[in-house]
Amino acid sequence: MNTSNRTKVVIVGAGFGGLFATRCLRGADVDITLIDRHNYHLFQPLLYQVATAGLAPSDVAWPIRGIVRTQQNVTVVLGEVIGVDTDAREIITSDHRMRYDYLVLASGARHAYFGHEDWEPHAPGLKSIDDATAIRRRILMAFERAEMTFDPAERARLLNFVVVGAGPTGVELAGTIAELARRTLAADFRRIDSRSARIILVEAGPRVLPAFTEKLSTYAQRALDELGVEVMLGNAVTACNAHSVTIGGSEIPTSTVLWAAGVAASPASVWLRAESDRAGRVLVQADLSAPGHSDVFVIGDTAAVMDSAGDLVPGIAPAAKQQGRYVARVIRARVEGKLAPVAFRYRNLGKLATIGRKSAVIELPFLRLSGRLAWWLWGVAHIYFLIGVRSPITVASNWLWQYVTYARGARLITGESRVESSADKS
Amino acid sequence: MNTSNRTKVVIVGAGFGGLFATRCLRGADVDITLIDRHNYHLFQPLLYQVATAGLAPSDVAWPIRGIVRTQQNVTVVLGEVIGVDTDAREIITSDHRMRYDYLVLASGARHAYFGHEDWEPHAPGLKSIDDATAIRRRILMAFERAEMTFDPAERARLLNFVVVGAGPTGVELAGTIAELARRTLAADFRRIDSRSARIILVEAGPRVLPAFTEKLSTYAQRALDELGVEVMLGNAVTACNAHSVTIGGSEIPTSTVLWAAGVAASPASVWLRAESDRAGRVLVQADLSAPGHSDVFVIGDTAAVMDSAGDLVPGIAPAAKQQGRYVARVIRARVEGKLAPVAFRYRNLGKLATIGRKSAVIELPFLRLSGRLAWWLWGVAHIYFLIGVRSPITVASNWLWQYVTYARGARLITGESRVESSADKS
Numbered sequence: 001m002n003t004s005n006r007t008k009v010v011i012v013g014a015g016f017g018g019l020f021a022t023r024c025l026r027g028a029d030v031d032i033t034l035i036d037r038h039n040y041h042l043f044q045p046l047l048y049q050v051a052t053a054g055l056a057p058s059d060v061a062w063p064i065r066g067i068v069r070t071q072q073n074v075t076v077v078l079g080e081v082i083g084v085d086t087d088a089r090e091i092i093t094s095d096h097r098m099r100y101d102y103l104v105l106a107s108g109a110r111h112a113y114f115g116h117e118d119w120e121p122h123a124p125g126l127k128s129i130d131d132a133t134a135i136r137r138r139i140l141m142a143f144e145r146a147e148m149t150f151d152p153a154e155r156a157r158l159l160n161f162v163v164v165g166a167g168p169t170g171v172e173l174a175g176t177i178a179e180l181a182r183r184t185l186a187a188d189f190r191r192i193d194s195r196s197a198r199i200i201l202v203e204a205g206p207r208v209l210p211a212f213t214e215k216l217s218t219y220a221q222r223a224l225d226e227l228g229v230e231v232m233l234g235n236a237v238t239a240c241n242a243h244s245v246t247i248g249g250s251e252i253p254t255s256t257v258l259w260a261a262g263v264a265a266s267p268a269s270v271w272l273r274a275e276s277d278r279a280g281r282v283l284v285q286a287d288l289s290a291p292g293h294s295d296v297f298v299i300g301d302t303a304a305v306m307d308s309a310g311d312l313v314p315g316i317a318p319a320a321k322q323q324g325r326y327v328a329r330v331i332r333a334r335v336e337g338k339l340a341p342v343a344f345r346y347r348n349l350g351k352l353a354t355i356g357r358k359s360a361v362i363e364l365p366f367l368r369l370s371g372r373l374a375w376w377l378w379g380v381a382h383i384y385f386l387i388g389v390r391s392p393i394t395v396a397s398n399w400l401w402q403y404v405t406y407a408r409g410a411r412l413i414t415g416e417s418r419v420e421s422s423a424d425k426s
Numbered sequence: 427m428n429t430s431n432r433t434k435v436v437i438v439g440a441g442f443g444g445l446f447a448t449r450c451l452r453g454a455d456v457d458i459t460l461i462d463r464h465n466y467h468l469f470q471p472l473l474y475q476v477a478t479a480g481l482a483p484s485d486v487a488w489p490i491r492g493i494v495r496t497q498q499n500v501t502v503v504l505g506e507v508i509g510v511d512t513d514a515r516e517i518i519t520s521d522h523r524m525r526y527d528y529l530v531l532a533s534g535a536r537h538a539y540f541g542h543e544d545w546e547p548h549a550p551g552l553k554s555i556d557d558a559t560a561i562r563r564r565i566l567m568a569f570e571r572a573e574m575t576f577d578p579a580e581r582a583r584l585l586n587f588v589v590v591g592a593g594p595t596g597v598e599l600a601g602t603i604a605e606l607a608r609r610t611l612a613a614d615f616r617r618i619d620s621r622s623a624r625i626i627l628v629e630a631g632p633r634v635l636p637a638f639t640e641k642l643s644t645y646a647q648r649a650l651d652e653l654g655v656e657v658m659l660g661n662a663v664t665a666c667n668a669h670s671v672t673i674g675g676s677e678i679p680t681s682t683v684l685w686a687a688g689v690a691a692s693p694a695s696v697w698l699r700a701e702s703d704r705a706g707r708v709l710v711q712a713d714l715s716a717p718g719h720s721d722v723f724v725i726g727d728t729a730a731v732m733d734s735a736g737d738l739v740p741g742i743a744p745a746a747k748q749q750g751r752y753v754a755r756v757i758r759a760r761v762e763g764k765l766a767p768v769a770f771r772y773r774n775l776g777k778l779a780t781i782g783r784k785s786a787v788i789e790l791p792f793l794r795l796s797g798r799l800a801w802w803l804w805g806v807a808h809i810y811f812l813i814g815v816r817s818p819i820t821v822a823s824n825w826l827w828q829y830v831t832y833a834r835g836a837r838l839i840t841g842e843s844r845v846e847s848s849a850d851k852s
Contacts, residue, residue, distance in 0.1 A: 038839065039566065039839045040839070056482035056484040056485070057483075058482040065611075065615070066614065069613040074616075075616045075617070076614075077573075077574065078574070078839075079574070095574060096574075140465065144465065144504045148503065148504070148505070148521060148522075185491075188491035188492065188495050189491070190500075190501045191501075413466070
């Protein structure tokens with residue numbers, strides 16, 4: 001939409017990758033168009049806190065326009081990308097076509113249902129603010145309905161919560177739901193005992209947090225046991241509907257299945273007609289450009305990037321940020337006619353996951369940590385990395401308040417103005 | 427749902443009236459069932475802040491179960507009341523019938539469209555959290571679409587914001603939208619100047635804030651002028667559709683019409699087959715009972731209560747609280763076989779309204795205040811009266827942050843995972 005003669009950079013997606021690419025082009029002699037289908041940047045690592053009623057949506061999401069308002073070379077466009085015309089060098093949205101000299105695709109990923117897309121309505125995943133408020137409604141409504149029903153079997157069904165996938169998100173969800181049931185809601189109901197809820201964490205692999213070391217997995221498993229989460233390892237979901245989920249042949253009646261397994265990249269590889277891996281990630285060159293398109297870069301969860309050991313760079317925020325920063329440097333160098341850095345190199349800053357409100361595991365390159373200290377480090381790191389999210393003071397004071405009182409103030413059932421009728425259960 | 431032999435009190439609605447009736451029956455020898463169709467109590471006086479992206483929903487709403495958790499004689503039921511069987515003394519919800527010995531109907535009000543209910547989709551009112559997030563989405567999407575369109579007439583249309591009704595809510599909405607356009611969003615867009623937005627406040631009566639003294643109305647009018655709000659007095663809406671609103675014969679093209687005019691009580695009078703005023707409010711006895719039903723009380727916005735001068739008690743939070751407290755006292759006295767207070771007497775604690783972030787008007791029985799001091803008093807009063815909403819510290823720190831930075835952090839477009847297509851404009 002710019003009409004100047006400056007180099008046009010189009011960046012698709014305002015997640016960590018796209019946003020850092022944008023920010024690192026501050027002051028460069030380019031016109032940047034940043035396209036996202038939402039008007040907010042999402043601090044995804046804390047999204048599970050919204051789904052479990054601990055934080056408000058606006059605690060973990062921040063308007064994109066607010067973040068880049070002082071960066072004069074950026075135009076923000078709210079829009080949905082539907083294709084790329086690499087011959088004409090145009091990006092196609094549902095409303096417009098836009099010319100680019102450099103294109104950065106940072107369009108992220110969604111959950112994969114491994115060919116069972118019909119499970120999605122019954123087992124929602126957690127990627128956007130609307131996902132999170134829908135999951136929050138589902139969890140809270142299960143308790144409400146359990147309180148209202150006179151049928152003991154139905155009550156037991158409603159108090160079964162199943163989380164599929166024991167990566168960081170699954171572990172965080174299961175741990176927090178357990179605390180919600182055992183502590184936060186314990187005094188809220190008169191006819192049910194919310195503490196009797198079963199929280200089941202299902203993992204197809206042999207251990208929880210498979211990307212971490214075995215020792216940290218063992219620690220996490222013990223922490224989950226202590227919270228009363230039942231962990232089912234080596235079992236995959238074989239069926240899923242509105243009434244139950246079937247895990248390794250045994251059917252568990254439930255109204256709440258949450259999906260935290262598998263990743264499907266955005267259609268970037270389809271738009272570019274580029275080779276992709278099984279998850280749909282574009283197999284990029286060493287400089288993160290798409291094969292055959294030196295002016296198109298693909299970064300973050302929608303790219304398959306290898307580290308120096310030949311392993312896939314994990315789909316976590318620090319990796320996306322590094323890639324965003326790298327492509328910004330490449331583009332700036334090319335625009336200025338300077339030598340661009342040859343290849344992206346991933347710097348492993350570690351991984352972390354939290355289990356409820358008292359334990360976490362942190363795996364740094366030369367250090368492994370678990371327990372309460374790890375939890376506090378995790379908390380401080382996350383507040384530190386909240387770029388621009390509301391006031392960090394507000395989030396911190398919210399957290400401290402929660403930590404002291406066990407209250408979860410964002411316990412609102414929204415999005416449906418009325419109580420769902422029983423017909424809606426089917 | 428209680429099976430004990432204690433006196434059964436059913437309270438419908440967890441607004442200010444119902445909640446205060448409940449709280450004032452703490453420790454009484456009764457079983458209380460508190461029914462609401464939402465799981466939260468709403469601090470309605472600040473709801474316009476959610477609609478204008480200043481506060482998060484969970485800043486102004488609090489789970490009912492959390493509020494009454496320590497009050498052992500209360501059972502909370504999430505449900506929609508659809509009728510009352512006064513012969514059987516049962517309340518009918520969509521799921522159950524429930525026996526009562528005493529019934530308190532505090533079921534509130536919605537907006538009235540004066541026979542033009544077809545205007546509602548084009549001119550939403552502000553009563554629930556979902557209303558507020560829908561209005562927030564509408565306001566923010568208008569700016570986004572204006573930025574994206576290439577048609578100057580459409581751009582001008584999208585930047586017209588019309589608020590109908592100049593009572594406190596209308597004045598607060600118009601003032602805050604003006605500040606949003608003139609300050610908060612001023613640096614956010616590249617193609618439009620958000621400061622050029624027109625904010626039009628329409629009032630059928632001869633002055634803004636008609637319930638206040640003339641002097642305060644004049645002050646409010648001047649404060650609105652300074653914020654750049656165009657006030658159209660003595661004009662009623664005669665037509666309204668997705669493209670425009672017609673006011674006194676002249677058509678204003680717009681995509682954002684907000685309705686803050688007129689009140690329609692809940693169907694309590696229909697349930698009871700009781701006489702009502704034009705707004706549908708039950709004409710109650712001096713002890714707030716419904717005529718012919720000494721065991722049924724009607725309070726708050728759904729009751730027409732007269733003060734000692736014969737004027738209608740206003741539909742504001744302090745009035746509802748006083749009525750809730752009064753009926754609790756009556757019920758407790760009857761249960762204990764003591765003398766009940768004969769008649770409800772309204773104690774006028776004053777009215778207040780705020781215009782943007784620097785002025786307010788306060789009308790107390792013996793004092794009238796306007797200006798910046800009034801604004802600060804208004805702020806302190808509201809934080810003070812936030813019963814249990816998250817942590818008041820959080821809300822206060824949020825506000826202070828906003829006040830200093832003009833940021834409105836809750837500027838999220840949620841509820842639709844994708845950008846609306848242009849088809850949706852019609």
